[in-house]
Amino acid sequence: MDKYNFKKDVKQIWCPGCGLYSVFNSLIKVFSDIGWSNKDVSIVSGIGCTGRAAGYINVDSCHTTHGRALPVAEGLKLSRPELNVVVVSGDGDLMGIGGNHLLHTARRNTNIKVICNANSVYGMTGGQLSPQTPKGTKTVTTPEGSPYNPINMQGIISSNNDFFYARSAVFDPAHIQEMIKRSLSWNGFSFLEIISICPTNLGGKIGMTAADMIKRMKEDYHYQEKEGVLKTNELGFIHS
Amino acid sequence: MIVSGNEAITFGAIDAGATYMGGYPITPSSDIMLYWVRERKNNPNLLFLQTEDEISAIHSIIGAALGGRKSFTATSGPGFSLMQEGIGLAYAYRVPVVIVNAQRQGPSTGMPTLFSQDNILQTQWGTHGDHISIVFSPNSVQECYEMAIHSFNAACESRSPVILLSDGAISMLYETFERKHNIPISEFPIEPFGSETRHFTGLTNVNGVPDTKNAESYKKWISEITMPIVETSKKYNFYEYKKNSKSNTLLISFGFLSRVTEEWEKEFSLFRPIRLFPVLEDELLKISKDYENIILVEGNYRQYKMVLEATLKREIKEVSVVGGSIKPSDIYQEVKNLLK
Numbered sequence: 001m002d003k004y005n006f007k008k009d010v011k012q013i014w015c016p017g018c019g020l021y022s023v024f025n026s027l028i029k030v031f032s033d034i035g036w037s038n039k040d041v042s043i044v045s046g047i048g049c050t051g052r053a054a055g056y057i058n059v060d061s062c063h064t065t066h067g068r069a070l071p072v073a074e075g076l077k078l079s080r081p082e083l084n085v086v087v088v089s090g091d092g093d094l095m096g097i098g099g100n101h102l103l104h105t106a107r108r109n110t111n112i113k114v115i116c117n118a119n120s121v122y123g124m125t126g127g128q129l130s131p132q133t134p135k136g137t138k139t140v141t142t143p144e145g146s147p148y149n150p151i152n153m154q155g156i157i158s159s160n161n162d163f164f165y166a167r168s169a170v171f172d173p174a175h176i177q178e179m180i181k182r183s184l185s186w187n188g189f190s191f192l193e194i195i196s197i198c199p200t201n202l203g204g205k206i207g208m209t210a211a212d213m214i215k216r217m218k219e220d221y222h223y224q225e226k227e228g229v230l231k232t233n234e235l236g237f238i239h240s
Numbered sequence: 241m242i243v244s245g246n247e248a249i250t251f252g253a254i255d256a257g258a259t260y261m262g263g264y265p266i267t268p269s270s271d272i273m274l275y276w277v278r279e280r281k282n283n284p285n286l287l288f289l290q291t292e293d294e295i296s297a298i299h300s301i302i303g304a305a306l307g308g309r310k311s312f313t314a315t316s317g318p319g320f321s322l323m324q325e326g327i328g329l330a331y332a333y334r335v336p337v338v339i340v341n342a343q344r345q346g347p348s349t350g351m352p353t354l355f356s357q358d359n360i361l362q363t364q365w366g367t368h369g370d371h372i373s374i375v376f377s378p379n380s381v382q383e384c385y386e387m388a389i390h391s392f393n394a395a396c397e398s399r400s401p402v403i404l405l406s407d408g409a410i411s412m413l414y415e416t417f418e419r420k421h422n423i424p425i426s427e428f429p430i431e432p433f434g435s436e437t438r439h440f441t442g443l444t445n446v447n448g449v450p451d452t453k454n455a456e457s458y459k460k461w462i463s464e465i466t467m468p469i470v471e472t473s474k475k476y477n478f479y480e481y482k483k484n485s486k487s488n489t490l491l492i493s494f495g496f497l498s499r500v501t502e503e504w505e506k507e508f509s510l511f512r513p514i515r516l517f518p519v520l521e522d523e524l525l526k527i528s529k530d531y532e533n534i535i536l537v538e539g540n541y542r543q544y545k546m547v548l549e550a551t552l553k554r555e556i557k558e559v560s561v562v563g564g565s566i567k568p569s570d571i572y573q574e575v576k577n578l579l580k
Binding site for chain 1: 260262287289291292293295296297298299300301302303304305306307308309311325326328329333432433434435436437438439440441442443448449450
């Protein structure tokens with residue numbers, strides 16, 4: 001794993017207890033397990049806390065503008081089909097500002113692997129409502145609780161003729177790693193949504209610690225019971 | 241053969257070594273995409289993606305450039321506006337890309353099929369932050385071809401986004417054309433992704449490591465981006481000057497409007513900048529000294545006039561040709577009125 005580890009001179013910015021550690025460590029563990037060299041894979045990220053991940057891993061990588069990781073990744077993948085292109089970003093970046101690109105890159109079934117740290121909040125900017133914020137959740141921009149239903153990524157991705165969608169959660173790194181492996185081995189566009197936490201700018205503002213958030217997540221999500229069927233509160237995968 | 245400006249630009253891109261185009265339909269630049277698709281039939285190395293919007297187009301060409309390919313997009317006013325943040329990213333990344341902008345009358349949807357030159361300042365200050373771009377403005381179909389090749393060369397040498405600024409009239413103009421040039425082709429300067437362990441970021445950085453709270457790092461970073469552009473531009477001092485020793489008036493125009501003013505060379509001296517930016521400061525300062533009057537004929541209200549006045553530090557008179565209608569007799573009369 002060392003070969004992928006954080007570049008020594010990079011000071012990383014994630015808060016203690018952030019879900020991103022679990023996501024990121026799982027990712028580099030899988031790269032190592034499957035035997036990829038630093039030159040077999042490139043990481044493209046958007047903007048935000050998750051966006052910084054591209055700069056923390058020792059491969060050719062780029063940190064794009066907000067929401068535009070997918071178009072950069074798509075141009076890169078078309079240009080270098082032999083390269084494994086992995087996009088890592090947050091739910092605000094991929095589903096909010098970058099939502100249009102997600103619809104179309106998924107539809108075109110470009111062989112890009114998307115890993116979404118779905119922490120349900122715009123963390124870096126201070127905890128605003130994101131596309132994944134559950135209805136009723138209080139954020140700094142919805143002090144009375146969000147009046148909106150969260151986006152249904154499983155529904156959007158699985159509406160395509162060709163698709164791979166997986167859901168995991170930061171409390172189970174082994175499951176995350178399994179879902180990353182399944183995503184990487186899928187021949188086509190894949191979307192892995194990792195339910196995550198932001199203890200600073202979501203939890204901290206509604207009186208929940210990281211431990212409280214993980215406890216809630218464990219209550220809310222269960223492992224997939226039946227292959228080929230993925231309920232919205234289940235962790236697992238479906239594909240075309 | 242007889243081809244359009246758009247077709248000549250496409251040939252220029254191919255002959256400069258471009259192998260990736262990302263584009264979104266918009267009048268009057270869409271034909272470039274169609275010609276590219278036509279050429280792909282015989283050359284499978286030419287990659288193409290019709291993107292979902294212009295934001296995606298500009299970012300996809302940045303991705304393709306990181307993959308080691310000479311890449312470009314073509315658009316017009318509204319699309320050029322949408323691309324601005326991506327242009328800033330290419331600038332910050334120091335990746336060479338070419339953006340063809342066939343201008344049409346704005347603002348907003350404006351007059352989609354008509355000539356304009358109203359994106360002049362946007363090429364420099366459209367993206368946020370201090371920024372400069374090399375900008376070429378051709379005035380014939382043959383020159384569209386040559387400037388397309390120079391655009392890719394300049395982009396590669398400066399490692400920056402270069403703007404090829406056409407307009408509705410030049411892009412749709414059909415003229416005789418020869419697909420021939422003797423311009424040396426510059427190498428693409430970036431090793432493709434997958435060959436090293438680099439990090440590209442739009443954040444202020446030192447060798448790929450973000451350093452976002454240090455003024456000295458910022459100054460070094462922005463200078464490392466900008467200086468190669470300024471240096472590279474010196475190789476491309478393209479202009480046309482027709483001196484008329486009987487005239488005390490210098491008429492300046494560029495792009496399609498210079499095709500109108502060239503008819504009056506027996507009466508005025510004519511200057512046509514082909515490289516609009518960085519401004520041809522030395523040449524303009526030297527030449528303008530010989531004239532009592534300088535009149536700029538441009539397809540917008542005062543944009544290049546502001547640039548020239550700031551450069552020459554003297555008054556420039558202007559004829560604005562706006563709304564897409566070009567009537568040479570009216571322009572001539574306005575020039576004469578300004579000299580009364």
